[in-house]
Amino acid sequence: MSIQRPWLANYPSGVPAEIDLQEFSSVVAVLESACERFRQRPAFSNMGKVxxxxxxxxxxxxxxxxxxxxxxxxxxxxxxxxxxxxxxxxxxxxxxxxxxxxxxxxxxxxxxxxxxxxxxxxxxxxxxxxxxxxxxxxxxxxxxxxxxxxxxxxxxxxxxxxxxxxxxxxxxxxxxxxxxxxxxxxxxxxxxxxxxxxxxxxxxxTHDDIAFLQYTGGTTGVAKGAMLTHGNLVANMQQASTWIGRNAKLGEEIIITALPLYHIFALTANGLVFMKFGGLNYLITNPRDMAGFVKELGQVPFTAITGVNTLFNGLLNTPGFDQVDFSHLHLTLGGGMAVQRAVAERWKKVTGVTLIEAYGLTETSPAACMNPLDLPEYNGAIGLPISSTEVSIQDDDGNQLPIGERGELCVRGPQVMKGYWNRPEETAKVLTGEGWLHTGDIARMDEKGYVYIVDRKKDMILVSGFNVYPNEVEDVVATHPGVLEVAAIGIPDEKSGEAVKIVVVKKDPALTADDLRAYCKANLTGYKQPRFIEFRDTLPKSNVGKILRRELRDTPKTAA
Missing domain, CATH: 3.40.50.980 (Rossmann fold)
Incomplete structure (x- = not known):
């Protein structure tokens, strides 16, 4: 399959088309190099100990x-x-x-x-x-x-x-x-x-040795161990490093590591990339204690922070966060789930730094796409395919679709896993002989190579033959000033096959279902408007704060 690469023409200055895979033979070689170069510099800090x-x-x-x-x-x-x-x-x-x-x-x-x-x-x-x-x-x-x-x-x-x-x-x-x-x-x-x-x-x-068995898919069936080799992790570290390294000062970076290191996002983006730079990983043991988290942020001149949308939203809604000193901050990286426009715009307003969205999977170690760091404001895209990475939007038969058309996002590159541990059949379902990983995400690519996630295949809602993508509904509802968090799901409906339902956590206690219906009517076409609205105190989330739509579908409650 011949792949066009329009993204290369839009790479930030200094970012190469290909990375140097041979600089490090293993993750251990990255550690050894960092220890030699930055031996007396702080590497990890937690609870007052460095x-x-x-x-x-x-x-x-x-x-x-x-x-x-x-x-x-x-x-x-x-x-x-x-x-x-x-x-x-x-x-x-x-x-x-x-x-x-x-x-x-x-x-x-x-x-x-x-x-x-x-x-x-x-x-x-x-x-x-x-x-x-x-x-x-x-x-x-x-x-x-x-x-x-x-x-x-x-x-x-x-x-x-x-x-x-x-x-x-x-x-x-x-x-x-x-x-x-x-x-x-x-x-x-x-x-x-x-x-x-x-x-x-x-x-x-060597690059072929398995470094991590990173389990994934537990919410959609039996959890599978993605075999991530030393080569996969070194590749992704090099890819991310070339992207963000132009702004990083060797031996001076302090990154807030609130996502757990057992999660592939923090493991690679924080643990490995900032180790290569000789940075300090400031470990947050319990980020769910938002008041304590904000207090810690006030005590450290951090230069970078990674997180998921719910983490950033939680910080923004915690008293005292807007008083934190952001004068050293130059990188905010969001991934793991879709970043909502309302959250990104508020983050920029409070911190002065653009919330840069990236995209990845456990199976890609994790990064596959990333927005340029000099992005002036949130753009709704997951970014450009990173160095040494190919992206293809494919139909159900594996044919590449033209620019602008929606299809399954497929990724090929040195960061793609070896396969699932002891599960050749499961591996064959997602990994082709040509090395394409089928992500299960529906996406489109524009003429500049920017990729936009439409949604997960399995999360798509079919209303009277029309596709409704939960991300779009959630993005609209999240901009309502009375909404703290929202998730959109499809529920069975006799007339339309499925109907849109939203589950909302209020920011304003006075918010009503009628308020939201009027808001959605003004911002969404008819078939996308939620027929059912439910209010809850909290939304079910994974260990890293990703909202679990499946749980909402599996445990329905009375809707307004």
């Missing part, structure tokens, strides 16, 4: 030596990590990778059923878990192949006596650690001490 690049180098070596020396894990073995954003996380990630092993990132909020599936599916030989979530591990351990459990407290990597006080408060005052028993468990700090006595043997890794 780890320098030298600290990360030393501690991750110790953890790697423990895994191979004490536990006897062999190249390619899987190690699950089940923690929020704490300092143990980067130490564990880089330790696992330096040992030649594969990281299985695990959501700490998993139920026993979800964790059992992920442990058994991945065949993880070991797991590192924060005490707060260890009871879940204890419940499913006997049903998995996991032989080794490393546990850690929230304060374990803080300085004494803060480490002791933090752990005591978390366990006995806040009672956030349910009782658990795991015979033979090893404490994280003990593992580091034991590793320090072992000889660290550097694993020789």
């Amino acid at each position: 780890l320098s690049y030298d600290d990360v180098d030393r501690l991750s070596r110790q953890f790697a030596a423990f895994l191979t020396g004490d536990l006897g894990l062999k190249r390619g073995d899987r190690v699950a990590l089940m923690m929020p954003n704490v300092l143990q996380y980067p130490v564990a990630i880089f330790g696992v990778l330096r040992a030649g092993l594969t990281v299985v990132n695990t959501n700490p909020m998993y139920t026993p059923r979800e964790l059992k599936h992920q442990l058994s599916d991945s065949g993880a030989a070991a797991i590192v878990v924060l005490d707060n979530f260890a009871a879940t591990v204890a419940e499913v351990l006997q049903d998995s192949a996991c032989k080794h459990v490393i546990t850690t407290g929230l304060g374990d990597m803080l300085s004494f006596p803060k480490s002791l006080v933090t752990n005591l408060v978390v366990k006995y005052v806040k009672k956030l650690v349910p009782a658990y028993q795991i015979p033979g468990q090893i404490r994280f700090n003990d593992a580091l001490a034991r590793g320090a006595k072992q000889t660290f043997r550097r694993a020789e890794l």
Whole structure:
């Protein structure tokens, strides 16, 4: 298939058409390079404690030596990590990778059923878990192949006596650690001490080695492990780096990492890209505590922040956020879900910085498209295909569609996953022999190469034969001043097949369904207008704040 690349003519100055894939042989090589160049610079900060690049180098070596020396894990073995954003996380990630092993990132909020599936599916030989979530591990351990459990407290990597006080408060005052028993468990700090006595043997890794099993698709069926190789992650880091590196000052960047590092967006965009720049990842352990989050933002001269639409919206609606010092901020990157115009415009007004939308998937490590950083204002596009990336809008038969027509967004590039772990049939459904990944997103491309997401295939609402795309309805409703959050779904209707329903969280308590109907009538054509309106206190969201439309469809309530 011959692919036109109109986007290349519209790249920002200095962004190459192709990246240098050979600069780094692995994610570990990126870490080693950063530690050499920025050894005394701060790398990660959390709860008042800072780890320098030298600290990360030393501690991750110790953890790697423990895994191979004490536990006897062999190249390619899987190690699950089940923690929020704490300092143990980067130490564990880089330790696992330096040992030649594969990281299985695990959501700490998993139920026993979800964790059992992920442990058994991945065949993880070991797991590192924060005490707060260890009871879940204890419940499913006997049903998995996991032989080794490393546990850690929230304060374990803080300085004494803060480490002791933090752990005591978390366990006995806040009672956030349910009782658990795991015979033979090893404490994280003990593992580091034991590793320090072992000889660290550097694993020789290549682009083909699997770095991460990144699970995805849990809301649409059985969660599948996307096999992301060292080559995939290095490619995406290089792609993102060329895009944002022109504005980054080596060794001086401070990025707010509120999205969890177990999520591919934060892992690559924050953890790897800013490591290459010698930046500081300022870890937010509990971003849902918006008041506490805003207080922390007021204490650090941050230069960059990544997030999803709901995170930015939450910050904008938290008292005191508009008083934060944004004078150092030059990059705000939104992804993971559609950025709404109302949120983007308000962000620009409050911070003075454009909210740049990017697009990616777990299967693309994650970035595939990104808007230019010098964008003067929100444009509604997910951006241009990034360096070394091809994008094609295809019909259901795999034919490329002309510019401007809507079809499935397909992506090809060095960041596209190897496939799904032990699921060749599922892999074949989304990955063609020519390397095209079928994203399941409906999109169009304009003459300049900008890509616009219309919606997910499965989320599309069919009203009397007309396609209604939830994103469009949500974008309109979100601009109403009385609306805090909104989700649009399709529900069965005898007359039209499906009808549009919106579920709304109010900003203004006086807001009524009639207010919204009048607003939608003025802004949406007839078949797109919501027939049903429901008000709720909250919307169901994933671990990174993505609104789960499927849950709204599966648990209908009485609509107004």
